[in-house]
Amino acid sequence: MxxxxxxxxxxxxxxxxxxxxxxxxxxxxxxxxxxxxxxxxxxxxxxxxxxxxxxxxxxxxxxxxxxxxxxxxxxxxxxxxxxxxxxxxxxxxxxxxxxxxxxxxxxxxxxxxxxxxxxxxxxxxxxxxxxxxxxAAKGTTEPPPASGLVRPIGEEVVSGDAFAVSTGEQDITVLLFDGLGHGPAAAHASREAVELFLEGPDDEPLAILRRLHDGLAHTRGGAAAVARVTPARVSYAGLGNISGWITHADDRQGMVSVPGITGHQRRRLRQYEYELDEHATVVLHSDGLTDRWSPTTMPGLFSRSPAVIAAGLLRDAGSRRDDACVVIVRPRRDRA
Missing domain, CATH: 3.30.565.10 (Histidine kinase-like ATPase, C-terminal domain)
Incomplete structure (x- = not known):
């Protein structure tokens, strides 16, 4: 973690x-x-x-x-x-x-x-x-089962987007947060969100999202999504404009976030459960990436490691007119 x-x-x-x-x-x-x-x-x-x-x-x-x-x-x-x-x-x-x-x-x-x-x-x-x-300092390792990339808008040196990853024996829990707006104030909200996530990353995604909503009222807030990925399932809770996807080589399935602003406005928060098959990859990204990308226009990309998939999506779907963040998780089936 x-x-x-x-x-x-x-x-x-x-x-x-x-x-x-x-x-x-x-x-x-x-x-x-x-x-x-x-x-x-x-x-x-x-x-x-x-x-x-x-x-x-x-x-x-x-x-x-x-x-x-x-x-x-x-x-x-x-x-x-x-x-x-x-x-x-x-x-x-x-x-x-x-x-x-x-x-x-x-x-x-x-x-x-x-x-x-x-x-x-x-x-x-x-x-x-x-x-x-x-x-690594010595020896060989496997490519990491999860990865994320952040790129600030234009020539800015700080991003209002942030992510965090917590790994367990068979599960991986990730947060993606998009602070409202840009610059230092948005970055502050995102850092606060990461700290709140790290207070209890083993909690259910819905409980984590509620903790973020309650704890970010003193910031400008933003959009948040929490996903827990196990070998056969992803549990997902989102608030605001975060895109969550389950992808394969030739299609993708969207995951549901409820409208609102974390820390300020929300409807009833929900946690959704989705089944994963052996070829699935979980993708979360902020609105700094267009949601019009498709695995079919990226030949071979979704067979690669999470770090490479994240780099490909940032390159091909990312916008320099907004902060951008993408997180990729590959279920840890080798430990199932």
């Missing part, structure tokens, strides 16, 4: 100039040292990050990079990159040792992933590449 002081705005860096390489590398080194990595491992993280961001600068269209503590494992350093082209026609080939083709993002990809504890990549020619890499 993340702690309140580990909730922060994601610092996206545009990979348009060579200076971006050093900026992301320095952040990665600082995070690795803070997480207790040894000198050799810190060096490996620095090399992998340098390689990945250098590729964006040299070859990508509208490439951006993010390095941060992993939302579900703060001792793990996570690198996420996304771009809008040129994409790779054969990702499997790019991952092989020694593969290098001038002018493509495949250069060095095998080396990057060999230094990773876990990774995932999705790429389509002409659409772009999504890369998520996790670095």
């Amino acid at each position: 993340i702690e309140a002081d580990q909730v922060r705005d994601d610092a996206w860096i545009r990979a348009e100039e060579p200076s971006a390489v050093g900026a992301v590398r320095r952040l990665a080194i600082d995070l690795a040292k803070t997480a207790g990595f040894g000198d050799e491992r810190v060096g490996q993280v620095a090399v992998a990050v340098t390689e990945a961001v250098s590729n964006l600068v040299k070859h990508a269209v509208q490439g951006v990079a993010l390095v941060r503590p992993c939302p579900v494992a703060p001792q793990v350093v996570e690198l996420i990159t996304l771009d809008r082209g040129p994409g790779m026609p054969d990702v499997a080939r790019a991952l092989r040792d020694g593969y290098s083709t001038s002018g493509t993002l495949g250069i060095g990809l095998g080396a990057i992933t060999r230094m990773a504890s876990s990774y995932d990549v999705h790429s389509l020619p002409g659409r772009g590449t999504l890369l998520a890499v996790q670095f």
Whole structure:
């Protein structure tokens, strides 16, 4: 479970100039040292990050990079990159040792992933590449079963959107909160919501939502949704304009939020139960993403890890005219 002081705005860096390489590398080194990595491992993280961001600068269209503590494992350093082209026609080939083709993002990809504890990549020619890499102090790990991304409006440095994740043996509980408006006041409401969620993340989603509504009256409030995902079911309670979806490769099902403003206006709060099959993925997002996206226009994306799915939705459905947040949960069926 993340702690309140580990909730922060994601610092996206545009990979348009060579200076971006050093900026992301320095952040990665600082995070690795803070997480207790040894000198050799810190060096490996620095090399992998340098390689990945250098590729964006040299070859990508509208490439951006993010390095941060992993939302579900703060001792793990996570690198996420996304771009809008040129994409790779054969990702499997790019991952092989020694593969290098001038002018493509495949250069060095095998080396990057060999230094990773876990990774995932999705790429389509002409659409772009999504890369998520996790670095632990030692050993290999599985890609995290849940992930979320936040991006502030325009050139703002703080976002009014926030999320939090709590993991159990077989369940994952997530909060997504969209503070009313933008800027510091909206961000304050979102941080308060996260702290209230963390007071009792094992409570039922409806109880958590009621706690948020009662506790946010002194803020400007916002929209909130809480989802608990188990191997076979999702329990969902939402208030305001948060989109909740159960998705598959070729369709999606909406989940119900009641109208209102958390902390100020509400109808009767409700908790809804939805069954999940073995291929389902749960998606929550703020209105900073259009709800007109469809899995059918994103070939292969929903077979990837939560971090890569989140990056793909933020890239393809996100708006720069609003704060944006997306959270993805893959049921933990390996522990069922």
